Amino acid sequence: MxxxxxxxxxxxxxxxxxxxxxxxxxxxxxxxxxxxxxxxxxxxxxxxxxxxxxxxxxxxxxxxxxxxxxxxxxxxxxxxxxxxxxxxxxxxxxxxxxxxxxxxxxxxxxxxxxxxxxxxxxxxxxxxxxxxxxxxxxxxxxxxxxxxxxxxxxxxxxxxxxxQLQLALGVIDWKEKISLEYGKFCLAQWEKLAEQLKQSNQILEEKYRILISELKEKIIF
Ligand SMILES: C[S@@+](CC[C@H](N)C(=O)[O-])C[C@H]1O[C@@H](n2cnc3c(N)ncnc32)[C@H](O)[C@@H]1O
Incomplete structure (x- = not known):
């Protein structure tokens, strides 16, 4: 198999x-x-x-x-x-x-x-x-x-x-259960990363904040 x-x-x-x-x-x-x-x-x-x-x-x-x-x-x-x-x-x-x-x-x-x-x-x-x-x-x-x-x-x-969200995570169908699971996994990682970037790179942090809000729209109803 x-x-x-x-x-x-x-x-x-x-x-x-x-x-x-x-x-x-x-x-x-x-x-x-x-x-x-x-x-x-x-x-x-x-x-x-x-x-x-x-x-x-x-x-x-x-x-x-x-x-x-x-x-x-x-x-x-x-x-x-x-x-x-x-x-x-x-x-x-x-x-x-x-x-x-x-x-x-x-x-x-x-x-x-x-x-x-x-x-x-x-x-x-x-x-x-x-x-x-x-x-x-x-x-x-x-x-x-x-x-x-x-x-x-x-x-x-x-x-x-x-x-930007499609480029980062894929041109995926957010109605599928596995896509939502994947989205939640990435959201947790990005939130952690954005927190870390707060001190070191505010431009990149802002980029992740935008992605995070786009992703939340897809996975949180
Ligand atoms: C990790 S294995 C993946 C094997 C299989 N395709 C899979 O997905 O399980 C990567 C294979 O790609 C080959 N590879 C790497 N660069 C390549 C290239 N430019 N052209 C052809 N084969 C390449 C490596 O020799 C290796 O056998």
């Missing part, structure tokens, strides 16, 4: 002809995509030889090696565009995801991007909004004590303006 974070990525795959799992590591996601019939073929890529060897082992063990292409490369550099409908980039920092996206031209050709940043998600959302990508959906999942957001984006060449 996949971890919730990776299952949420799998659930966002809609077209699923060829899916590219960038930074596949152990290929757990790639194997499950095939097992769950979410796609016909996977391209499992990684920048490291060790992770790629682990990926090969998992695919062979699952008897699915014939439905996968393994590629050693930085991001999507060696990945051919042909028939790739979805690209998943999970478990990496927001800045690394930006690096990978900004170095690939063909992802602009109606490819579904499923992105799960571990850190600096706001940097990724800002980059998407300034570079013609539309965030179609964003989901929150909780695994042990951590919250993760997974977003689906597609290039449409238009400018998309998101609020």
């Amino acid at each position: 996949l971890m919730r974070r990776l299952q949420a990525c799998a659930d966002m795959i809609t077209k699923g002809n060829i899916v590219c799992d960038v930074g596949t590591d152990h290929a757990y996601l790639a194997v499950e995509l095939l097992k769950q019939n979410k796609c016909n073929h996977v391209i499992a890529s990684d920048i490291g030889e060790g992770p790629l060897q682990a990926a090969e082992k998992t695919l062979v063990h699952a008897g699915l090696k014939n439905k996968a292409t393994l590629l050693l490369c930085d991001g999507l550099q060696a990945v051919p565009q042909k028939d790739v409908t979805d690209v998943v980039i999970a478990g990496m920092g927001g800045e690394t995801i930006v690096h990978i996206l900004s170095n690939c031209k063909w992802i602009k050709n109606n490819v579904n991007l499923i992105l799960q940043p571990m850190t600096k998600a706001s940097v990724l959302r800002q980059w998407l909004s300034e570079n013609g990508y539309n965030i179609l959906q964003e989901k929150v999942v909780r695994e042990t004590k951590f919250y993760y957001t997974i977003l689906k984006a597609v290039y449409d060449g238009k400018e998309h303006n998101y609020t």
Whole structure:
């Protein structure tokens, strides 16, 4: 069974002809995509030889090696565009995801991007909004004590303006129970942070106070 974070990525795959799992590591996601019939073929890529060897082992063990292409490369550099409908980039920092996206031209050709940043998600959302990508959906999942957001984006060449709250926490549906839980968790953290910033950085404190009041509007009825 996949971890919730990776299952949420799998659930966002809609077209699923060829899916590219960038930074596949152990290929757990790639194997499950095939097992769950979410796609016909996977391209499992990684920048490291060790992770790629682990990926090969998992695919062979699952008897699915014939439905996968393994590629050693930085991001999507060696990945051919042909028939790739979805690209998943999970478990990496927001800045690394930006690096990978900004170095690939063909992802602009109606490819579904499923992105799960571990850190600096706001940097990724800002980059998407300034570079013609539309965030179609964003989901929150909780695994042990951590919250993760997974977003689906597609290039449409238009400018998309998101609020500061959306850039910070995601373009999420506040009607969902898990979003409210996540919102309350972040609210407690921001309130603590704003209190600490009172003495050291009043400009940043003010920024957090504004975010806090926007967040309260979403989660307190
Ligand atoms: C923490 S693992 C995440 C594995 C899996 N995607 C997940 O979400 O569980 C990060 C993987 O991304 C790979 N990676 C890091 N930077 C990369 C890049 N620029 N291009 C391709 N793979 C990269 C690492 O080698 C590592 O195997």
